[in-house]
Amino acid sequence: MICLLWTGKLDKSPYCHLLSKVIWDKVTRELTRQFCNILGQSYESPLSMTIVVRVQGLPPVLKFMNVMVGKRNEWQTMKQLLVPVKLDREFQFHSIFVCLVSKEQATEENPPMLMSSGHLLCKQSISKVSKNGTKTFKCPYCPSDIDSRTV
Structure with missing residues (x-):
């Protein structure tokens, strides 16, 4: 911000080292890294x-x-x-799975569940579609019959 006071004559200021491309590359890289970190994504x-x-x-x-x-x-x-495969913390990201049935993003309370057809639905959607696990239902992705007790 102090550089704004030296507009047009920054090369004569005590902050002239900030003009270095190396410095700006480092700043750009660090800002990008921090932005990706806030979003829970990889840099x-x-x-x-x-x-x-x-x-x-x-x-x-x-x-x-x-x-x-x-x-x-x-x-x-x-x-x-x-x-079970343990990965470093840097490779663990938030879930961005959106359930086809409920149209909601998966959460820790409502995680995606793998059905016998190989497709995913959120736990609450499976419970709703199967009438709380009391009956079989059709997979919304394919024509497979899913037994909710095996999910």
Whole structure:
């Protein structure tokens, strides 16, 4: 703000070092980083993030795979394998899932739930559509019948 007092003659002011491109590049980078942080998004490129997450997530998956090799028939019949993968805090972002049925963004109280069809709906929507878990319902994405007790 003080630079405004030196308009037109900043190069002769005690603040002339602020004209440096290196300084402005640092300021721009830091402002962008802070803005992305406030929004809960990453500053890094999606490709570099994907590579780093895969490098962090691969060891637990490989370890799980090695353990399950001896139980071949058991795990090959499962529809999905749940492997807990711990990621650094910088790779954990807020949910931006919007439920197709309720048109609301998912929250911690109303998280997205994976149905047997492989699609997602919010917990409250599944409860509503299935009459509090008492009946099966059609997946809004595809023609699959969903048993609410398996969600």
